[in-house]
Amino acid sequence: xxxxxxxxxxxxxxxxxxxxxxxxxxxxxxxxxxxxxxxxxxxxxxxxxxxxxxxxxxxxxxxxxxxxxxxxxxxxxxxxxxxxxxxxxxxxxxxxxxxxxxxxxxxxxxxxxxxxxxxxxxxxxxxxxxxxxxxxxxxxxxxxxxxxxxxxxxxxxxxxxxxxxxxxxxxxxxxxxxxxxxxxxxxxxxxxxxxxxxxxxxxxxxxxxxxxxxxxxxxxxxxxxxxxxxxxxxxxxxxxxxxxxxxxxxxxxxxxxxxxxxxxxxxxxxxxxxxxxxxxxxxxxxxxxxxxxxxxxxxxxxxxxxxxxxxxxxxxxxxxxxxxxxxxxxxxxx
Amino acid sequence: xxxxxxxxxxxxxxxxxxxxxxxxxxxxxxxxxxxxxxxxxxxxxxxxxxxxxxxxxxxxxxxxxxxxxxxxxxxxxxxxxxxxxxxxxxxxxxxxxxxxxxxxxxxxxxxxxxxxxxxxxxxxxxxxxxxxxxxxxxxxxxxxxxxxxxxxxxxxxxxxxxxxxxxxxxxxxxxxxxxxxxxxxxxxxxxxxxxxxxxxxxxxxxxxxxxxxxxxxxxxxxxxxxxxxxxxxxxxxxxxxxxxxxxxxxxxxxx
Numbered sequence: 001x002x003x004x005x006x007x008x009x010x011x012x013x014x015x016x017x018x019x020x021x022x023x024x025x026x027x028x029x030x031x032x033x034x035x036x037x038x039x040x041x042x043x044x045x046x047x048x049x050x051x052x053x054x055x056x057x058x059x060x061x062x063x064x065x066x067x068x069x070x071x072x073x074x075x076x077x078x079x080x081x082x083x084x085x086x087x088x089x090x091x092x093x094x095x096x097x098x099x100x101x102x103x104x105x106x107x108x109x110x111x112x113x114x115x116x117x118x119x120x121x122x123x124x125x126x127x128x129x130x131x132x133x134x135x136x137x138x139x140x141x142x143x144x145x146x147x148x149x150x151x152x153x154x155x156x157x158x159x160x161x162x163x164x165x166x167x168x169x170x171x172x173x174x175x176x177x178x179x180x181x182x183x184x185x186x187x188x189x190x191x192x193x194x195x196x197x198x199x200x201x202x203x204x205x206x207x208x209x210x211x212x213x214x215x216x217x218x219x220x221x222x223x224x225x226x227x228x229x230x231x232x233x234x235x236x237x238x239x240x241x242x243x244x245x246x247x248x249x250x251x252x253x254x255x256x257x258x259x260x261x262x263x264x265x266x267x268x269x270x271x272x273x274x275x276x277x278x279x280x281x282x283x284x285x286x287x288x289x290x291x292x293x294x295x296x297x298x299x300x301x302x303x304x305x306x307x308x309x310x311x312x313x314x315x316x317x318x319x320x321x322x323x324x325x326x327x328x329x330x331x332x333x334x
Numbered sequence: 335x336x337x338x339x340x341x342x343x344x345x346x347x348x349x350x351x352x353x354x355x356x357x358x359x360x361x362x363x364x365x366x367x368x369x370x371x372x373x374x375x376x377x378x379x380x381x382x383x384x385x386x387x388x389x390x391x392x393x394x395x396x397x398x399x400x401x402x403x404x405x406x407x408x409x410x411x412x413x414x415x416x417x418x419x420x421x422x423x424x425x426x427x428x429x430x431x432x433x434x435x436x437x438x439x440x441x442x443x444x445x446x447x448x449x450x451x452x453x454x455x456x457x458x459x460x461x462x463x464x465x466x467x468x469x470x471x472x473x474x475x476x477x478x479x480x481x482x483x484x485x486x487x488x489x490x491x492x493x494x495x496x497x498x499x500x501x502x503x504x505x506x507x508x509x510x511x512x513x514x515x516x517x518x519x520x521x522x523x524x525x526x527x528x529x530x531x532x533x534x535x536x537x538x539x540x541x542x543x544x545x546x547x548x549x550x551x552x553x554x555x556x557x558x559x560x561x562x563x564x565x566x567x568x569x570x571x572x573x574x575x576x577x578x579x580x581x582x583x584x585x586x587x588x589x
Contacts, residue, residue, distance in 0.1 A: 238424060239430055243430075246386055246417065246418065246421075246500075252444045255453055
């Protein structure tokens with residue numbers, strides 16, 4: 001019920017505040033009045049919630065109702081129902097806002113000067129300068145090992161954390177508290193992109209592959225721990241019960257009844273994570289994480305497109321090869 | 335009272351969702367008995383067995399074993415000591431699929447091992463010998479080095495019995511041990527349970543479905559209906575009238 005009210009409220013306040021702030025109360029970046037904005041939006045939200053409640057009392061189906069109330073079925077012709085118009089209106093407003101905000105313009109897309117520039121870029125990339133190939137290969141080796149070390153160092157902490165983050169193991173009230181604490185911590189860590197971690201570590205340990213490796217490692221720990229713990233939660237209850245009934249300790253139960261069940265999926269996730277990390281490592285290089293990405297951003301800054309073409313070719317080959325290898329290994333592990 | 339190995343007094347179990355699985359269940363078990371619990375699915379049989387080795391927490395009542403109220407054990411090590419003395423086998427065998435048979439059997443001895451020994455997977459020569467003996471008792475020693483998931487259902491259940499024997503139990507709890515086996519294999523597994531009951535003197539408490547098996551193997555029967563004991567006596571006493579009372583009117587003995 002409350003999800004439906006919140007949804008309808010958000011939808012209502014979204015549509016109406018867009019109207020209000022693009023007509024009566026126009027603001028730009030400098031005249032932005034956050035207080036006024038929040039007062040108007042929140043009160044519109046409350047009005048929206050109220051009317052949603054009122055409508056549901058009158059048995060009129062709203063979009064929130066269609067989404068969140070499982071036993072409500074949409075019937076009748078769509079253009080005669082309120083929820084359909086809510087959806088159409090909201091999408092329409094969202095598209096108009098998005099086009100305005102992103103400054104979408106066909107004129108710029110097909111502008112003669114800009115188009116010529118893009119053509120120069122593509123010509124450069126299509127005709128790579130192979131003289132820098134040795135340097136590019138040297139740098140991509142750095143990137144691959146950066147990704148390898150980040151993945152390898154992430155395995156032990158993620159392995160240990162995965163059991164403390166699994167609901168079916170952390171059952172007692174005290175354990176529950178640790179579970180919630182760790183889960184929240186991991187969610188926050190994961191929601192901070194590796195790119196941001198790279199910026200943090202490039203200030204901390206200096207620009208270079210070490211910073212990039214640390215960034216990838218932190219992100220990998222959080223991601224692997226989450227994927228691992230989901231495997232633990234999906235493991236069969238039977239063996240756990242059997243090992244428990246022999247009088248085994250908690251550690252022994254986890255080690256003998258759960259670990260054998262999750263080992264193969266773990267390896268599969270690790271191989272995939274390495275694959276992802278190689279791709280992310282090239283991007284992280286752009287913000288000072290070392291490796292091929294740092295090399296790429298240097299040539300790009302000088303508009304040396306033929307050299308950029310060579311680097312892109314090297315990245316493409318390596319990423320493709322690792323992608324294939326990881327797919328084959330994961331297939332064999334099934 | 336005197337001489338019994340297990341005394342259950344007014345045992346009740348209510349699950350957090352409000353389902354009352356056991357209501358005021360009381361009975362005694364004599365050493366060396368082959369006690370069979372019958373009843374429809376959902377009558378509380380499985381919950382009853384699990385309350386005996388504390389896989390489930392009893393809501394109220396007492397269970398006396400060796401003069402101790404085990405329904406009241408608080409410390410984890412006490413509960414683990416209790417479980418070691420009660421082996422358990424399950425309907426779906428619950429072996430560790432990717433490990434070999436011998437390792438599966440040796441896992442029965444985990445309660446006597448330290449944390450580090452077991453994490454490193456160190457098992458002594460004596461443990462290995464004992465595991466092989468347990469496998470011999472159920473006639474399956476030749477499969478010791480096969481992976482557990484390569485065995486048939488009946489073979490898996492025999493390995494599970496060997497794992498329980500490895501604990502050196504006084505009581506064996508068998509939760510529908512033959513429910514997922516074909517009739518022929520059923521008899522083989524039941525015969526091994528009878529063997530360890532009679533030759534090793536291990537008390538067996540088993541949940542069973544088929545009355546023909548009950549008449550063949552049980553020394554005593556308890557029937558549960560909606561968590562209450564409705565019958566207690568010898569298997570020969572269960573006639574058509576009792577059968578319909580336990581399983582509902584119109585039920586027919588299929589085997």
